Amino acid sequence: MRRQSDAQCQIGTMTGLTIQNLSMRFDLPNGSHVQALKDVSLDLKQGELLSVLGPSGCGKTTLLNIVAGFLAPTEGRIVLNGHRVFGPDAERGMVFQQGALFEWMSVRDNVRFGPDMKGMPKSESAEIVDHLLDVVGLQDFKEKMVYELSGGMQQRVALARCLANDPDVILMDEPLGALDALTRERMQSLVLKLWKETGKTIILITHSVDEALLLGERLLVMAPRPGRIHKEYRLPFADMGVGADLREVKKHPDYAPTREEILNMIWNMEEEIMGRTEESA
């Protein structure tokens, strides 16, 4: 897809991701429309980890898809490291909940797919793959086919495959949502480790308040109809959780009250939506 040259669209010299006055309206075939996002603005510095929470339909996935370049916004723009985003690019890697791996390929071939597509010499991509499989703890599984792996292992492959492209920004849409509780906890620790070791900017969408609290040094609560930023938190838990037991982090005196506040916020929004739905029924 299109990535304009510096001369065409260099916007400032800042590094990081700017989401500027973003609105997204979907026009429906019956003549009505859905305002999925309205005037969403946000600056993320390189290396920040943002988690995004909110009731169903508040525009989380739409926001991520616009940053990924899969969708063009109705209004506003995305700027990454001074360049306006016009479409998908390897500088923005995506990790989905499941199903985005090539099932018929080995773990190794999945991870080296991006470097191969870029024409990287095989010896160089082999080194990158070895390193990344070490980082995600899958070195002994590199010859296995994807369908032979557990869900947690598949998500490790997905993370390694994303990192193999060396993106500036990693976009995660419920990446751990399909995993059992124990595997999910281990993967949360892995995400924190990768975040600190690679210095990547990460945006992570989740439905789990605990996951958003543990992983987001910044946490965005979005509200629906229209999708917008309701409240933002800056939290100490992600830094505390790097290399630590996440259950210990949850014992921090600020953890439970913040969790309660956010849960109430989301419950209230959902009740309001239910009320509106019943009224219009």
Ligand SMILES: Nc1ncnc2c1ncn2[C@@H]1O[C@H](COP(=O)(O)OP(=O)(O)OP(=O)(O)O)[C@@H](O)[C@H]1O
């Ligand atoms: N392609 C589309 N056409 C029409 N409406 C859409 C489209 N994509 C999303 N929407 C609507 O936009 C709103 C936001 O959707 P989105 O999937 O971004 O929300 P979400 O917060 O990610 O929801 P969930 O938590 O359920 O995944 C919803 O009302 C949805 O129905």
